[in-house]
Amino acid sequence: VAFVAQVIVSGLTLGSLYALTALGFVIIFRATAVVNFAQGEMMMLGAMSALALHKDFGLGYLPAFALTLVGALGLGIVIERVASRPLMDAPPFTVILSTVAVGQMIRSGVRAFRGNELSLFPPVLSTAPITAWGITFTPLAAGIVTIALSCLLAFLAFFRWTRIGWAMRATAQNKEAAALVGVSVPRVFAVSWGISAGLAAAAGILLAPLVTITPDMGVIGIKGFVAAILGGFSSLAGAVVGGFLLGVLENLAGVYISSAFKDAVIFGVLLAVLIVRPAGLLGRTGLQRV
């Protein structure tokens, strides 16, 4: 039992990052009904930018974190303007393709800049394991989970108590009605893409000390996508739960099935969920409006 508990706790670290990314997917989906396939690349960009600021410009971890977040926010707004808004009236799959295009441009752009070099982020907190209540973890992991949870809570508070947060919720329910009562729907779109990019970048920065940083690390962002689907893709709470669940599941699969196949297992879960219960764990199948 202690071993299983250990595996579960270890899964929470990555799980918290999946939750952040998943939340980003869901925010965009709720606002613009688009699946943003560039989300993983935003995550990679977050890690890259934090690395560059921290290592090459000698900024502290927290200033690098903050600066990267602001940059990501801006980039998210730009992407919405360039790749999503001009296509709002086009057939639904075109926006999906345009996010795929944006992702490919970011990935290859970063690669052209930095080459395929593998970089390591200097650890910001100790990685010496600590044991408490029979469970071993590192201060680094605990710090990551703490910051990730703070980001989640900060977003939920923003969503619940600010005007633009209300506007986002109203827009998700009914765009025309929201516009009628004075919500600037385009601004909601822009903010949604900005915040979503910010959350992905935050996940990327937090992930940076844990993995090797390469232009292809955006693949990890796909896990956030799986988490969002697990949670139902339209439910914010579902995205968070799905993220943690996925982190734990992945760890269990790595231990009990095969570490080489754990990613395949995760996508197997994804396919199974979509086929058996497409509304996810906490989502609801909506009516399709015509």
Next chain:
Amino acid sequence: VTGRVEWRWAIAALGLAAMPLALPEYPLFVLSLTLVNAIAAMGVNLSMGYAGQVSIGHAGFAALGGYTTAILMTRFGASYWITLPLGGVLAGAAGFVIGLPTLRLSHLYISMVTFGFGQVVSLVVLNWLPVTNGPNGIAVPPIQAGAYVFAPDSFYWVIAGAFVLLVWLARNLVRSRLGRSFVAIRESETAAEAMGVHLAKYKTMAFAVGAAYGGLSGALYAGLSNFVNPDAFVFLVSVLYLTMNVVGGLGTLTGPLVGAAIFTVMPEMLRGFAEYKEFISGALLLLFLVFFPRGLTGIVGDVFRRWRHA
């Protein structure tokens, strides 16, 4: 008018057949590769361009075809002439199985599922060492017909033959009742359903046929390059098939071929700028989606029509 169109087809087919006489070995290889890519792109076009169901994992279907051929030929000494159609059938079956439950849902689900499918295939191919030989790939023995052994330049005939056959099939398909149903679905699912189109059935059919084209393309690729490895079927390749369609022209018969020609020849020309070619194709995809959603064939068609009416 029909007679004239048939003539145009005959001339195009003859032109393709004459290519080996006109082209040296390397350009001929690039042309073969173009046709192989065009077949996969046609598959994407059938499900996306005609029926409106996006596939972001078509390289997964190609991998099924390619690896089916490589594994059956090396392990069981199967004949290529059996593994080639089998690869198509298996990929089509996979498309059917995936499409059956998901195509009943909104269009977003099929994009997610195909994406997941592509990733699973990539990962399995990369990690299932005993069967797929992992990242090192599998060498495919030279293709034989009786005692005759194909070389890359003579294998062109096989590819060109398959291409002409598949274009002909696609053309007849999109002009049939089935194809008209596909377009009706693309234009408005609600309206199509109201007119009596069985949505789930036709969407699944469009998707399975598109997947089978992908599988055949993979099997032909295995025969042409005599080698399959995971790199040939990564996500980037799936995106490339989509880009070929968007730049060439979705929902047209010539679009995928035009796109495949551009995106097969371009990397060969841009050898020195290898690190920018992904960026360029990504940028082209975005550019065409936003400004020229009808693709090159659409633009050329418009210009041609204006010129004729002027």
